[in-house]
Amino acid sequence: MIEVPPASFRVTAYGEVDAAALEKLRESYDTTQLLQLVERLDACLAEMGGVVALRDELLRLHAMALTVVDGAAPAVPTENACIWAEAESVQLDLETLAAWARVAQVFLTPLVNLVPDHEQ
Known part of the structure; x- marks a missing residue:
């Protein structure tokens, strides 16, 4: 008799x-974290x-740079x-958005890790 190992994947909707990643996720993943990501993005x-x-x-910064850098x-x-103050303001906004993106990646990685072996 040939023994067939259990499938390494599970079919979902x-x-x-x-399959193993799904079981691990079911033990530890809080799906409300995704809703919190949306709330954090909205706040950001x-x-x-x-x-x-x-x-x-x-x-606006581009227009200012055209004047300061290119002489337009x-x-x-x-x-x-003040060009540097404008740039600093944009940089701070982007840093805030980047921090949100890093947190989002941490929460999304377990879902990405659900990829079955035959899809990799």
């Missing part, structure tokens, strides 16, 4: 997953004024404007 984006505001800040005529108001 959302595709095949590594709200703090910086949203994605559109960040985009606008980058465009000023395209944004110059009164009370």
Whole structure:
């Protein structure tokens, strides 16, 4: 008689997953962490004024850099404007967003690790 080893994957409603990784995940993974990621992202984006505001800040900084670096005529108001302060503000917003992304990667990695051996 030939013994067939148990399948190393499990079929779920959302595709095949590594059976051992799924069992480990079921013992320790808190799915509410994903909702908390959404809440943290919302808070992060709200703090910086949203994605559109960040985009606008980058465009404003680009216009300022064109003037300072390339000698172009000023395209944004110059009164009370300081290129390094604008850059620092954008950098802080990006650092906040990057910190959120690092936390998100930690929470997503266990789900990525569900890939079955035959898909790798």
